[in-house]
Amino acid sequence: xxxxxxxxxxxxxxxxxxxxxxxALTSKADIIYLGETVCSKRRELRAKDWINLAKELAxxxxxxxxxxxxxxxxxxxxxxxxxxxxxxxxxxxxxxDLSAVQMMHEQQLPFVAGPAxxxxxxxxxxxLIKQGMSRWVMPVELSGDWLKTLLxxxxxxxxxxxxxxxxxxxxxxxxxxxxxxxxxxSEDRPKDDCQYCCINYPQGRKMNxxxxxxxxxxxxxxxxxxxxxxxxxxxxxxxSIGVDIARISADSEQAFTMLDRFGKQLVQAEKYPxxxxxxxxxxxxxxxxxxxx
Amino acid sequence: xxxxxxxxxxxxxxxxxxxxxxxxxxxxxxxxNARHFAGLNFNDxxxxxxxxxxxxxxxxxxxAINTFAHPGGEARWRTAVDNAVxxxxxxxxxxxxxxxxxxATKYPDVERHVSVQASTTNLEAIKFFxxxxxxxxxxxxxxxxxxxxxxxAKTSPVKLEVFAFGSLCIMSEGRCYLSSYMxxxxxxxxxxxxxxxxxxxxxxxxGLESRLNNVLIDRYQPDxxxxxxxxxxxxxEVDDNVYHALExxxxxxxxxxxxxxxxxGIASVKxxxxxxxxxxxxxxxxxxxxxxxxxxQSPEQYQVETAWMNTLANLSxxxxxxxxxxxxxxx
Numbered sequence: 001x002x003x004x005x006x007x008x009x010x011x012x013x014x015x016x017x018x019x020x021x022x023x024a025l026t027s028k029a030d031i032i033y034l035g036e037t038v039c040s041k042r043r044e045l046r047a048k049d050w051i052n053l054a055k056e057l058a059x060x061x062x063x064x065x066x067x068x069x070x071x072x073x074x075x076x077x078x079x080x081x082x083x084x085x086x087x088x089x090x091x092x093x094x095x096x097d098l099s100a101v102q103m104m105h106e107q108q109l110p111f112v113a114g115p116a117x118x119x120x121x122x123x124x125x126x127x128l129i130k131q132g133m134s135r136w137v138m139p140v141e142l143s144g145d146w147l148k149t150l151l152x153x154x155x156x157x158x159x160x161x162x163x164x165x166x167x168x169x170x171x172x173x174x175x176x177x178x179x180x181x182x183x184x185x186s187e188d189r190p191k192d193d194c195q196y197c198c199i200n201y202p203q204g205r206k207m208n209x210x211x212x213x214x215x216x217x218x219x220x221x222x223x224x225x226x227x228x229x230x231x232x233x234x235x236x237x238x239x240s241i242g243v244d245i246a247r248i249s250a251d252s253e254q255a256f257t258m259l260d261r262f263g264k265q266l267v268q269a270e271k272y273p274x275x276x277x278x279x280x281x282x283x284x285x286x287x288x289x290x291x292x293x
Numbered sequence: 294x295x296x297x298x299x300x301x302x303x304x305x306x307x308x309x310x311x312x313x314x315x316x317x318x319x320x321x322x323x324x325x326n327a328r329h330f331a332g333l334n335f336n337d338x339x340x341x342x343x344x345x346x347x348x349x350x351x352x353x354x355x356x357a358i359n360t361f362a363h364p365g366g367e368a369r370w371r372t373a374v375d376n377a378v379x380x381x382x383x384x385x386x387x388x389x390x391x392x393x394x395x396x397a398t399k400y401p402d403v404e405r406h407v408s409v410q411a412s413t414t415n416l417e418a419i420k421f422f423x424x425x426x427x428x429x430x431x432x433x434x435x436x437x438x439x440x441x442x443x444x445x446a447k448t449s450p451v452k453l454e455v456f457a458f459g460s461l462c463i464m465s466e467g468r469c470y471l472s473s474y475m476x477x478x479x480x481x482x483x484x485x486x487x488x489x490x491x492x493x494x495x496x497x498x499x500g501l502e503s504r505l506n507n508v509l510i511d512r513y514q515p516d517x518x519x520x521x522x523x524x525x526x527x528x529x530e531v532d533d534n535v536y537h538a539l540e541x542x543x544x545x546x547x548x549x550x551x552x553x554x555x556x557x558g559i560a561s562v563k564x565x566x567x568x569x570x571x572x573x574x575x576x577x578x579x580x581x582x583x584x585x586x587x588x589x590q591s592p593e594q595y596q597v598e599t600a601w602m603n604t605l606a607n608l609s610x611x612x613x614x615x616x617x618x619x620x621x622x623x624x
Contacts, residue, residue, distance in 0.1 A: 071468070072414060073414060079415055079417055098417075098422075099417030101421060102420055102424075118411070123362065124362075127390045141470040141482065153364055173470075175470045175471055177465045180539075190621075191624040208529060210509055215529060
């Protein structure tokens with residue numbers, strides 16, 4: 001099993017992003033995803049900057065570098081940017097919307113189907129494989145059992161070797177996308193005058209219930225899980241059911257520690273008790289996502 | 294422009310037709326549709342009756358099969374498609390790529406619409422559905438501004454349907470897992486958001502509390518209207534502020550956009566609410582029929598009547614309505 005560093009979902013200053021990915025080069029990640037997946041107004045790095053950074057990382061390491069693309073695309077300008085990324089000529093693309101699937105298919109190039117593509121079953125896997133999908137990232141809300149059944153079906157139907165399977169295994173989970181910017185709303189601003197305020201919240205804004213229970217994290221137009229998903233104890237199980245890659249989300253530098261820890265689980269599994277007010281693993285165990293099994 | 298109304302049972306369906314719907318959409322009595330609520334929807338016998346009633350009146354029946362098939366349970370979704378076709382439905386509303394593929398291959402002549410749950414928000418995604426499944430229509434999620442809908446309508450190779458009235462989903466539909474994060478069940482997997490079985494109401498010293506799977510969604514003072522605890526419409530804390538961090542309890546109402554939508558060439562306006570009563574369907578269908586007819590008779594003079602707005606506001610969450618994402622400022 002390999003480990004990937006997922007795209008950072010937050011909005012960080014350009015220098016911080018560059019420094020972060022220099023550090024990522026020395027991390028245990030086999031695969032690094034990078035790019036803006038949440039909001040097209042985040043322009044600390046523009047499309048060409050992401051492409052250049054990704055190409056530079058690719059030339060300086062043996063890691064596979066993948067360009068991640070936007071999830072909610074509404075305007076022709078956003079589609080144009082997506083087209084530029086998809087036509088980079090070198091790097092693998094993570095498609096997070098069917099528009100990217102369409103573009104990659106037109107170019108007859110392989111792509112990763114990201115976690116925001118609704119692929120829940122074997123029939124959909126087949127559709128995506130036909131389009132050129134080489135790797136599938138499971139939607140975050142699905143369970144280990146769901147995955148196990150699906151991968152068994154893929155074996156039976158002889159298509160399992162046609163794609164890799166990746167699971168979002170650590171970090172704040174992307175849960176929803178809206179036209180509305182909730183970070184701007186939290187500062188009482190309309191989205192058109194957001195003043196790029198996401199940059200002031202490098203870990204998003206915490207949204208609690210009125211009893212102080214952490215519910216969600218506001219990250220621009222994206223709503224994230226309030227707790228960090230943590231499948232560190234499920235690494236051996238993931239490996240045994242045929243997961244090829246476990247994804248560690250680039251929340252912060254903590255991700256690098258987790259890449260170490262997850263990797264060691266394959267050598268000698270250790271039990272890490274989860275912190276119920278910071279962490280969760282419910283989705284994998286078929287219960288409420290925010291719970292700890 | 295077609296008026297497409299919801300029906301959760303036969304009486305609601307008849308009411309919709311009798312009050313001016315051009316088409317009605319319904320779902321099966323299982324988790325193959327995104328309103329999988331107890332006591333709602335159509336079994337095989339009712340399905341045939343629904344089709345008969347609609348067709349006797351020269352109207353159209355759309356069947357929503359718009360959740361995502363479970364591994365090992367695919368047969369349920371395929372059977373839903375087979376049964377809908379068997380009773381002569383006029384269109385299938387589908388979200389799952391695998392089920393769309395099945396319908397397109399097995400029933401190429403039955404019209405396919407891309408469900409709102411498929412989160413299709415741009416031209417390239419529309420092309421994907423057109424090229425792969427020869428769909429006739431795409432239902433747009435409630436995340437686009439009027440300007441964006443207009444741009445899409447100009448270039449879309451297939452017809453577009455938009456939401457006109459009803460409960461307001463503020464997330465891109467089909468891409469929202471907030472409900473399963475809190476309860477384990479989401480519209481995509483279980484066909485319901487914030488399912489009723491997880492709802493608890495409790496009177497406390499601090500006021501009436503609503504909870505979803507034990508998470509406090511809202512707390513009401515005696516003078517406040519308590520609403521169903523849809524989790525994105527509660528009051529939460531961000532730092533020291535307590536407010537509707539995601540959205541207020543409110544409904545979408547686009548009566549004032551009718552002239553725009555007609556001009557753009559929108560094929561259909563959809564009323565949300567298969568879970569609502571026949572009385573609700575009656576009021577909404579009647580009001581929208583009046584408005585659409587008024588516009589058709591004299592487009593230049595069209596004006597939204599206060600009475601229509603009041604009728605619809607009374608049927609709305611929190612008795613208030615909004616243009617939602619259609620209006621840029623809402624975003």
